[in-house]
Structures are given as structure tokens and as C-alpha cells.
Amino acid sequence: MRSGVLFDVDGTLVDSTYLHTVAWWEALRQQGADVPMATIHRAIGMGSDKLLDHLLGPDRDHDKDAESSTAHDVLYGAWWERLRPLPGAADLLRAVAGRGLAVALASSAKAPELEHLRRVIDADDVIDAATSSSDAAESKPAPDILQAALDQSGIDPEAAVFVGDSIWDVKAAATLNIPCIGLTCGGTSADELTEAGAAAVHDDPAALLAALDKSAIADLSVGERAQHRQ
Structure with missing residues (x-):
């Protein structure tokens, strides 16, 4: 060792932190959750599973998690080359x-x-x-x-x-x-x-x-x- x-x-x-913030902000809005960007920014660094728990609470509709994560990935992916x-x-x-x-x-x-x-x-x-x-x-x-x-x-x-x-x-x-x-x-x-x-x-x-x-x-x-x- x-x-x-x-x-x-x-x-x-x-x-990339602020790009992740914007991507999550839009992804959550698409699922009907309006979370302030400042709140999202403070959660960046967690994985998507814990981030959603942190932002939306454990009692949310978990059926939407995969859609939210995919939406984030697509939105964030548009910035990769920049x-x-x-x-x-x-x-x-x-x-x-x-x-x-x-x-x-x-x-x-x-x-x-x-x-x-x-x-x-x-x-x-x-x-x-x-x-x-x-x-x-x-x-x-x-x-x-x-x-x-x-x-x-x-x-x-x-x-x-x-x-x-x-x-x-x-x-x-x-x-x-x-x-x-x-x-x-x-x-x-x-x-x-x-x-x-x-x-x-x-x-x-x-x-x-x-x-x-x-x-x-x-x-x-x-x-x-x-x-x-x-």
C-alpha cells in the first residue's frame, strides 16, 4: 500500500456544480416539484438517490425517481462539450x-x-x-x-x-x-x-x-x- x-x-x-444545479432544478420542475436553486445547490455532491430524499423527503412518490434522474442526465448532458x-x-x-x-x-x-x-x-x-x-x-x-x-x-x-x-x-x-x-x-x-x-x-x-x-x-x-x- x-x-x-x-x-x-x-x-x-x-x-460543473452549477450546471448540475440547473439540470436538477429543471428535472424536478418537470415532475411538478418546484425547489429553489439555492436549496438544490447545497445538495449537489450527493448521489441522485440521497439528493432526492434530501430535497423531496422520503415520503415522496418514488415512482418518479427514475424519470427525474434520467431528465437530469439528459439536461446535464447537453453541457458536456462545454x-x-x-x-x-x-x-x-x-x-x-x-x-x-x-x-x-x-x-x-x-x-x-x-x-x-x-x-x-x-x-x-x-x-x-x-x-x-x-x-x-x-x-x-x-x-x-x-x-x-x-x-x-x-x-x-x-x-x-x-x-x-x-x-x-x-x-x-x-x-x-x-x-x-x-x-x-x-x-x-x-x-x-x-x-x-x-x-x-x-x-x-x-x-x-x-x-x-x-x-x-x-x-x-x-x-x-x-x-x-x-
Whole structure:
């Protein structure tokens, strides 16, 4: 097992959070549910199952869930070709790999979407593993997708850091006792991420890259070098 960093993708490495928000807003309206965008935005980062529970309650008509999820996927899919990486995304992944650390994407996107997100990031040469929704029984804030990323990459959970943009990312990491570095580029404030338990907060991947030498990731690379010397 080795040291490494897990990365959320949507809102952390790719600028997609608000597009997911609009897609869910319209998908829910099509089913007769008028939910404010601000409320939806705060739920982004959950899987569709938990997001619908969170927004509509467990007593809703579950027969409409599949239609809502499909509508979201179609609406969001119209934006795929316009997705862009967040500032410094690929550079951050390469810098982490350059420290001898494993790089794993802990995404709950469906497989075709994840494939496109990887093209947007354009750093496949340093990505050791990447998860999709099929790799986890439960979505965030359950830790299943992080555990899958650990298993696929061979990263030691006691020598790992997770980078994410939502409070659901922070909560999922906490369940596995993995420190989480929060990024505000997904639209969640620094105060909210800190209150949820983030070990540190930065604006975006570029800001984390600039502070990498003083981050928890730097501590991992020191440990990795010590392990190699042994």
C-alpha cells in the first residue's frame, strides 16, 4: 500500500456544480416539484438517490425517481462539450504524482460521464485509479466511493488525504478518518467547509497547488519518501 490523494471531480476539478444545479432544478420542475436553486445547490455532491430524499423527503412518490434522474442526465448532458477544468486542476494532479503519491479520482459520476470528465481534466497520465457510480452501493455522504477509490488505487487510508468541494465530501472522508481539504470553487463557503470538518480550505486547485508545500499533502509525500528509504 502507498500514500496518496483522493480527489472528488465535479466542482473540485471540473466546473460543473452549477450546471448540475440547473439540470436538477429543471428535472424536478418537470415532475411538478418546484425547489429553489439555492436549496438544490447545497445538495449537489450527493448521489441522485440521497439528493432526492434530501430535497423531496422520503415520503415522496418514488415512482418518479427514475424519470427525474434520467431528465437530469439528459439536461446535464447537453453541457458536456462545454465543461472546463477548474484553474490548476491538471497541474495539481501532476504535482501530487510528482511527489511520489498515488492519485485517485473518487467520483460517483456514471461511467460515460466520468470518461468525459477525465478528458476535460486531461491528466490521465498521472491518474492511478478512478471510480464511477457502479463502484459504490451508497453515494456520499456515505464513504463507499472513497473506499472504492482506496481499494482500486492501493492507497493506505492512514496515509491518504481527500480533496473535495462540498460538505458531503468532508463528511464522507470523516467517516473513514481521512483528512479532507476543501475547495470553495464548487460554491460552498470556506466557513461551511470548515464547520463540516475540513482540515484546510482553498479557493480552487490552483490555490491548493500554490500552498502544497504547507498542506497535509506535503506531509504525505514526506512519509512516502521515508517509506522508500526503509
